[in-house]
Amino acid sequence: MKKIVTVGEIVVEIMATETDQTFLQPGLWAGPFPSGAPAIFISQVARLGHPCGMISCVGADDFGCLNLERLQRDGVDVSAITISGDRPTGSAFVRYAQDGSRAFVFNIPHSASGQIGINAAAEALLAGADHFHVMGSTLFSKQMIDVVKIGIATIKKHGGTVSFDPNIRKEILDAPGMHAAMDFIFSQTDLFLPSGPELFLFAKSSDELAAVDEILGRGVAAVVVKKGSNGSVYYDRRASVAMPAFVVDEVDPTGAGDCFGAAFVTEWLRGANPAEALRFANAAGARAVMRNGPMEGASSRAEIDAWLVSAKVKPEALA
Amino acid sequence: MKKIVTVGEIVVEIMATETDQTFLQPGLWAGPFPSGAPAIFISQVARLGHPCGMISCVGADDFGCLNLERLQRDGVDVSAITISGDRPTGSAFVRYAQDGSRAFVFNIPHSASGQIGINAAAEALLAGADHFHVMGSTLFSKQMIDVVKIGIATIKKHGGTVSFDPNIRKEILDAPGMHAAMDFIFSQTDLFLPSGPELFLFAKSSDELAAVDEILGRGVAAVVVKKGSNGSVYYDRRASVAMPAFVVDEVDPTGAGDCFGAAFVTEWLRGANPAEALRFANAAGARAVMRNGPMEGASSRAEIDAWLVSAKVKPEALA
Numbered sequence: 001m002k003k004i005v006t007v008g009e010i011v012v013e014i015m016a017t018e019t020d021q022t023f024l025q026p027g028l029w030a031g032p033f034p035s036g037a038p039a040i041f042i043s044q045v046a047r048l049g050h051p052c053g054m055i056s057c058v059g060a061d062d063f064g065c066l067n068l069e070r071l072q073r074d075g076v077d078v079s080a081i082t083i084s085g086d087r088p089t090g091s092a093f094v095r096y097a098q099d100g101s102r103a104f105v106f107n108i109p110h111s112a113s114g115q116i117g118i119n120a121a122a123e124a125l126l127a128g129a130d131h132f133h134v135m136g137s138t139l140f141s142k143q144m145i146d147v148v149k150i151g152i153a154t155i156k157k158h159g160g161t162v163s164f165d166p167n168i169r170k171e172i173l174d175a176p177g178m179h180a181a182m183d184f185i186f187s188q189t190d191l192f193l194p195s196g197p198e199l200f201l202f203a204k205s206s207d208e209l210a211a212v213d214e215i216l217g218r219g220v221a222a223v224v225v226k227k228g229s230n231g232s233v234y235y236d237r238r239a240s241v242a243m244p245a246f247v248v249d250e251v252d253p254t255g256a257g258d259c260f261g262a263a264f265v266t267e268w269l270r271g272a273n274p275a276e277a278l279r280f281a282n283a284a285g286a287r288a289v290m291r292n293g294p295m296e297g298a299s300s301r302a303e304i305d306a307w308l309v310s311a312k313v314k315p316e317a318l319a
Numbered sequence: 320m321k322k323i324v325t326v327g328e329i330v331v332e333i334m335a336t337e338t339d340q341t342f343l344q345p346g347l348w349a350g351p352f353p354s355g356a357p358a359i360f361i362s363q364v365a366r367l368g369h370p371c372g373m374i375s376c377v378g379a380d381d382f383g384c385l386n387l388e389r390l391q392r393d394g395v396d397v398s399a400i401t402i403s404g405d406r407p408t409g410s411a412f413v414r415y416a417q418d419g420s421r422a423f424v425f426n427i428p429h430s431a432s433g434q435i436g437i438n439a440a441a442e443a444l445l446a447g448a449d450h451f452h453v454m455g456s457t458l459f460s461k462q463m464i465d466v467v468k469i470g471i472a473t474i475k476k477h478g479g480t481v482s483f484d485p486n487i488r489k490e491i492l493d494a495p496g497m498h499a500a501m502d503f504i505f506s507q508t509d510l511f512l513p514s515g516p517e518l519f520l521f522a523k524s525s526d527e528l529a530a531v532d533e534i535l536g537r538g539v540a541a542v543v544v545k546k547g548s549n550g551s552v553y554y555d556r557r558a559s560v561a562m563p564a565f566v567v568d569e570v571d572p573t574g575a576g577d578c579f580g581a582a583f584v585t586e587w588l589r590g591a592n593p594a595e596a597l598r599f600a601n602a603a604g605a606r607a608v609m610r611n612g613p614m615e616g617a618s619s620r621a622e623i624d625a626w627l628v629s630a631k632v633k634p635e636a637l638a
Binding site for chain 1: 333336341342343344345346347348349350351352380381382384385388405406407408410412424425426428429430612
């Protein structure tokens with residue numbers, strides 16, 4: 001099996017318990033949950049029994065412990081996750097508005113996550129990897145952009161592949177150098193995993209099919225558009241497959257896109273056909289929204305397989 | 320009235336809702352509460368109607384807003400509190416053990432609090448101040464130690480006084496340069512406000528009276544030992560006064576020592592006699608523990624005065 005490596009922020013997530021709760025006065029919060037988009041992604045990959053590792057950094061505090069232990073228990077190779085003696089583990093407070101939108105207070109660039117670099121352990125992990133996954137949220141500093149570039153270059157040098165989930169949060173989109181970094185990573189991407197309108201980040205067209213044509217024309221091998229409750233669509237130069245979402249009761253959307261991406265990338269690397277991979281990934285995403293907490297809804301392969309054969313959940317691929 | 324200025328960390332505090340809750344798995348937390356030992360201190364000074372200001376820095380986030388608005392509403396001169404465009408507002412997660420002890424996960428030195436410096440606004444605030452209060456918790460970096468030294472030097476140059484609450488958290492006591500910094504500040508202290516065993520930080524003796532003699536012999540004008548539910552004791556070269564604590568139902572001890580200190584310093588600067596000042600400060604501390612949240616129990620002068628005349632609460636000074 002092809003080993004998947006990702007890099008990026010590890011945080012504890014502290015979640016508002018009430019809709020429309022604010023950051024400006026006391027309320028009740030649930031946490032700390034292990035989190036960080038690339039950490040959620042790699043936790044889901046590991047839970048599928050797929051070999052994987054992560055390059056990151058946590059603080060020498062209980063929040064670091066919590067995350068490290070969780071990833072290790074899931075089966076992630078944590079040999080390239082360092083412990084900062086100085087910086088605290090990153091954190092993200094999240095609250096939800098009535099309309100389903102989220103707002104955050106982050107501590108990431110100046111947390112232990114800001115200390116991520118390519119040391120000998122990270123080099124060794126990359127040397128043994130076949131695929132590198134990049135989250136846009138990880139590009140929060142010049143140093144992180146450089147780390148991601150090294151990861152891509154190492155993987156590409158020995159014939160590996162790159163997936164890219166732009167995962168843009170409005171708080172970091174306008175950071176200096178961000179657009180250039182996104183463009184570079186896009187130019188190295190084999191599998192592109194935008195959520196909804198993120199499809200248009202790298203295309204002039206505002207029409208989905210035309211934008212996909214542009215993107216495939218720029219050398220991307222496959223595009224998967226994540227549409228939440230509207231399912232997902234796969235495109236490559238030969239075909240497209242749309243797969244409706246499973247209908248489930250949403251408890252917490254956080255991490256669902258990351259779990260979807262992890263499941264799709266894993267199936268894609270295993271050579272599954274696009275319809276199978278989409279259906280499996282939709283199931284991973286659907287199961288993720290049914291649990292509170294960013295990576296609490298990450299499922300094992302056996303759990304997803306069992307769920308997929310149950311009578312209630314059988315969406316069919318559309319034309 | 321003599322204007323009081325302090326300097327140091329401003330944080331949001333996130334408080335465990337259950338005794339023996341851990342930082343290692345999800346639970347329920349209450350917050351964000353405005354906090355930071357020097358911020359609690361100066362909030363209590365302001366609520367007593369005494370002129371005061373603070374030198375600090377918060378992040379350009381809702382947690383910074385929350386703190387700034389609170390201090391401003393209390394009446395603190397916030398002209399020397401800057402807003403970092405880069406660093407998040409500091410944070411402190413606190414949990415409580417069965418035995419009443421507390422444990423923390425902090426983000427302070429690399430938060431906006433770590434950006435505190437002496438700019439023109441801070442110089443102006445110090446130039447108009449008569450008294451400078453130092454919290455030991457503020458000495459979390461070499462830069463902060465330098466800032467505190469400038470504050471002390473400025474106040475002393477125009478004949479002002481210094482109070483020092485060692486307020487040592489075990490997490491920072493062994494930081495490089497900490498002991499030397501503590502010794503220097505102690506050498507400049509007019510009013511020393513240790514909690515219990517902190518009395519012995521600057522004395523060879525392990526006996527209270529002998530330690531007080533040593534401390535007064537080193538140039539400190541007055542010592543007030545805070546003993547929580549055992550009350551407080553005042554010492555100067557001429558006299559000592561012990562004042563029992565008010566008996567109240569403790570809801571949350573956080574911030575009680577800071578409120579006590581603020582009330583005592585304020586009364587001391589107003590020329591109250593030691594017994595009056597202790598009784599007033601004990602009342603401020605007692606009222607602080609009756610409310611959840613670090614500075615939620617800070618009282619106004621009118622509230623304390625009304626409470627002191629109520630029949631139930633009349634401890635008498637001991638010999």
